[in-house]
Amino acid sequence: MATLTCRTHFLFFSVLLLLILLYISPFNHNSFAVFLSSSFSYRRINKKSLQISPVLITPSASPAPTPSPSLNFSNSTISISSSGSSASDDTRIRVKSSSEKIEESLAKARAAIRKAIISQNYTSDKEEIFIPSGSIYRNPYGFHQSHIEMKKRFKVWTYREGDPPLVHDGPVNNIYASEGQFIDEMESELSPFAARHPDEAHAFFLPFSIANVIHFLYRPLVSFSREALQRFVMDYISVVSNKYPYWNRSSGADHFMVSxxxxxxxxxEANPELFQYFIRVLCNANTSEGFRPRIDASLPEVNLLFGTLGMPGQGVSPRNRSILAFFAGGSHGYIRKRILDRWKDKDKEIQVYEYLPKADLHQNYQKLMGQSRFCLCPSGFEVASPRIVEAIYSGCVPVLISDHYELPFSDILDWSQFSVQIPVEKIPEIKAILQGIPERKYLRLYMRVRRVQRHFEIHRPSKPFDLIDMVLHSVWLRRLNFRLPF
Incomplete structure (x- = not known):
């Protein structure tokens, strides 16, 4: 009877101790659980490890997030036996896991960036060919050091799973070109950011092409339902998350797609929790439709003609541009409709066309942009427009007319320094607003457009600070802003 009582007391205090430990455990406070799907494993991730804090916006940028409570995802000890000793005499030596090594590397990068912001100088082991400077950058010192650290450290693992054309392929021409060009660049053996093994990767790229999925799965187009698209993406994530540990250890926070x-x-939409921390690099960066600027990244939309990587020429000199403002495009969406209703065929200084003559259409379009001081860049059915990049190529100051659009590279670039933003409700005032810009200010805007061009050019292979490189830097920034739990 006494033995039974002791066992009862022991069981009671054991349960009580377990409840206390659970209460003070990092799994209880500030934590959450993510169910990836019925076929995925259940993983708890501490909120602190995924807090997003801007790194480069201002000199007083937030410090790196505090380290998250340690969660063991891999065996962090090994046994080393001396010759002739028994297993019981093994010495347990602590070695760093791959996650710890990655986070140590990122911590050094954060420290270097903060130092550059405070000292207003950079530290590099190599001679820097280009040094960002001037008002087009929110913080040129932080950006430059961040880019140096990215070149030095950033490694991306591109999953090998999947078959073309839905995966490892994408359109490299027309309006979805930036999607296909990026996929092709990351698949290239020339990329200096390619990880040799997934254990050394800071980020993981899912190389499927949404454009190709739509093209091949929705032909003929009998439904606008997103179900087939969502099922394809879910299936792909299921494959890589079951085969590798990387998605589940971060709930996808270090994974990204580009489309x-x-x-x-x-x-x-089919499973919001699955994508809660997944980085989506999107042209359709509409904050009213779920785009999250601190997690997602805005991708420039570039319309590439077959066999080209951009528009030729810079247009005429700023003082010889005879057209105040130019736009040509279909009546897609309410913003364009307002512009066409108010300005089409109404004013020689504000030249607005719904359709240009078909003869030499592209050449006429480029010529008119190159002769214009300002190029109207309204959103269409979706917020993004290739006209923004086309205007920058042409040396034409972009006039941004949109609602809820997160502009590309806004972490780094101060768009107010090389573009004009006009609210939708002020479309009737476009001419008065543009005429009210003093000549001296216009010339400054023009020169800054010329300076920012390098960040919107596409090169193959990619070059430092070009569009593909800047897209990677956007992912790098978001990877800097959280820590893997380990």
Whole structure:
């Protein structure tokens, strides 16, 4: 009887101790659980490890997030036996896991960036060919050091799973070109950011093409339902998350996709929790439709003609541009409709066309942009427009007319320094607003457009600070802003 009582007391205090430990455990406070799907494993991630804090916006940028409570995802000890000793005499030596090594590397990068912001100088082991400077950058010192650290450290693992054309392929021409060009660049053996093994990767790229999924799975187009698209993406994540540990250890927070198709933001609607921390690099960066600027990244939309990587020429000199403002495009969406209703065929200084003559259409379009001081860049059915990049190529100051659009590279670039933003409700005032810009200010805007061109050019292979490199830097910044739990 006494033995039974002792066992009862022991069981009672054991349960009580377990409840206390659970209460003070990091799994209880400030934590949450993410169910990836019925086929995925259940993983708890501490909120602190995924807090997003801007790194480069101002000199008083937030410090790096505090380290998250340690969660063991891999065996962090090994046994080393001396010759002739028994297993019981093994010495347990602590070695760093791959996650710890990655986070140590990122911590050094954060420290270097903060130092550059405070000292207003950079530290590099190599001679720097280009040094960002001037008002087009929110913080040129932080950006430059961040880019140095990215070149030095950042490694991306591109998953090998999947078959073309839905995976490892994408359109490299027309309006979805930035999607296909990026996929092709990351698949290239020339990329200096390619990880040799997934254990050394800071980020993981899912190389499926939403544009190709739509093209091949929705032909003939009998339904606008996103179900087939969502099922494809879910299946791909299921494959890589079951085969590798990387998605589950971060709930996808260090994984990213790149897409310029209008439907791309809809992939997460079937299972929002699955994509809660997944980085979506999107042309359709509409904050009213679920785009999250601190997690997602805005991708420039670039319309590439077959066999080209951009528009030729810079247009005429700023003082010889005879057209105050120019726009040509279909009546897609309410913003364009307002512009066409108010300005089409109404004013020689504000030249607005719904359709240009078909003869030499592209050449006429480029010529008119190159002769214009300002180029109207309104949103269409979706917020992004290739006219922004086309205007920058042409040396034409972009006039941004949109609602809820997160502009590309806004972490780094101060768009107010090289563009004009006009609210939708002030479309009737476009001429008065543009005429009210003093000549001296216009010339400054023009020169800054010329300076920012390098960040919107596409090169193959990619070059430092070009569009593909800047997209990677956007992912790098978001990877800097959280820590893996380990």
């Amino acid at each position: 310029c198709h209008d439907w791309a933001p809809d992939i997460n």
